[in-house]
Amino acid sequence: MLTGYFTGVSGIYYNEQKLGVTANNLANSDTTGFRKALMLFRTREENEYTRMVDRDVQERNPKTYGIQRTGVYKAFNKTGSLKHTDNPMDLGIVPELKNAFFQVKKADPSDQRVFYSRDGRLSLGPMDPNNPEGPTALYTAGHLLLGDGGQPIQIDPSNGTLRISPDGVIYQNEEVTGEIPLYRFNKSPDPTRQEAANLQMLHQLGNSILQVPPEHNEEFNIRRLEVGKGGITRLMAQGSQEASNVNVMSEMAEMMHTTKAAEANQRALRRQVETLNRLVQLVKG
Structure with a gap:
């Protein structure tokens, strides 16, 4: 009973x-x-x-x-499909790259924590919110989008519309002005061993923002993805958004x-x- x-x-x-x-x-x-x-x-x-x-x-x-x-x-x-928006400020990670993320951080200069996201809805804003007249940078999901070396990507709006190639290179007026890297999480610290980390351990913080839990840092070794390596032919598609799955x-x-x-x-x-x-x-x- x-x-x-x-x-x-x-x-x-x-x-x-x-x-x-x-x-x-x-x-x-x-x-x-x-x-x-x-x-x-x-x-x-x-x-x-x-x-x-x-x-x-x-x-x-x-x-x-x-x-x-x-x-x-x-x-x-399982990734979502790419929705074509024809908006140059939309950037979708291609569906074949399931373990691939943008690197971002908060705009607060005192907070140096690094987060990850697949949300490529780009926007422009002051690099330092406390200095609106200062340099302009790329944002996504309300966070600063980080370029090579973990630094914010500085953009001069007066140089024209952004054109972003499938390998992440940013052009304005046909001149290279920056680069948007993508990263994967590798379980092994050995870069020659392609063993994906357990993404279930990532902390979901809302607004499509993910964080590596500090207690599992050793299991999340960051590797930059590059076109031409590991069978990768493209990284991202401008004018598209990745839908949910x-x-x-x-x-x-x-x-x-x-x-x-x-x-x-x-x-x-x-x-x-x-x-x-x-x-x-x-x-x-």
């Missing part, structure tokens, strides 16, 4: 969390470079409460009691399925409670 109770409660709790994950996927279906999340779960094992059941009864009962969430998996292995219809169907599953768990739990109440009344006489 308690088995049914634990199963019903765990099912309600799991489906409630799954609805939250699915709703977040739907809310970010139009977010540039967003990666959908999937719930991970396992069977719920015996706990300190189920062990209180009589030993003879335990032998007849199952050893598992419902399911429980173990984590959330981000689908980094969320399938709206699939997520809506998943939400309906999860809602029905939660309702079924609620009905089952209600029956368990009613049965327990009747049992208590019988014992009372």
